[in-house]
Amino acid sequence: MVQEDEISEGERLKSEYYDLVGGWNLPLVRPGGISDTDQLLEMCEIDTGSKVLEMGCGAGFTSCRIAEWYGSHVRGIDRSQNMIASAKRRAKEKKVDDLVDFNTGDVMNLEFDDGFFDVVIMESFLNILGEPELIQKALEEISRVVRQGGRVVVNEMFADEKTPPKVKEYIQEHLNGLCGPGGNLARYSPTEFSNWFEGAGLHVVRIVKKPASTMRSDLAKSLIKEMGLFGFFTFTIKASRDMLSNKQLRGTTRKAASVQRVMERNKDTRDYFGYMLLLSEKA
């Protein structure tokens, strides 16, 4: 399912991981609930004529929502073929396939002209890329395809500036590889993200921070709302089956449990972690 002819082992495993997750038909693979997506969309000031890119669109929930709400054209790009297949199915089901165009692609090399888009949205995407230089490179490519004054918004997890080095190291060690090798979830602070945005010519206008402690329950409630109880049940059966047959996934799930304790439940550490909605404008 990996499209590139020659990619590193780490990137190959990451693609395989998301193809597997793509097979679960999950509408949302990110922190927080649907209300966070809606808050992010409000920041974008989208109208019918807006050209919108959803980068790392996964199963296409947000792209379809934009088309349904605003009637604007949306391009959704993701590297996983299974995610894109799932997104295309969703667009048909929601009857917005005339407005939404889903394709496989890599953020590092987008096939769009300079300044093509008015808005770019990314949810739980930059952290997945892993190393700072990759995040910076991706933001430069995103900045290239946005028009001057256009908006780039993200939902990303963070470890705040005050996180003690020991706690950071623990998370880094356990989270590294959780989203495929090199991918991470809460390694960087809002200040680091802001610097990367500014470095790519994207001026940070606003950051709304949310606590990590409620992100999982908010996500679960939204998944049940969107998939229905039967759909959610089917997903848990599929995921459990994959877990039994896939060693990488088993390891990932074990690590996730210990990280959840530190980031979401332990009262001494949980306040360092959260996710943020960040609004930026192309300078």
Ligand SMILES: C[S@@+](CC[C@H](N)C(=O)[O-])C[C@H]1O[C@@H](n2cnc3c(N)ncnc32)[C@H](O)[C@@H]1O
């Ligand atoms: C955590 S999921 C988030 C999906 C979706 N945004 C959501 O909120 O449900 C991250 C997505 O990024 C995609 N991805 C990872 N690296 C990518 C890259 N270099 N270019 C394009 N997509 C990538 C994965 O295939 C996966 O679908």
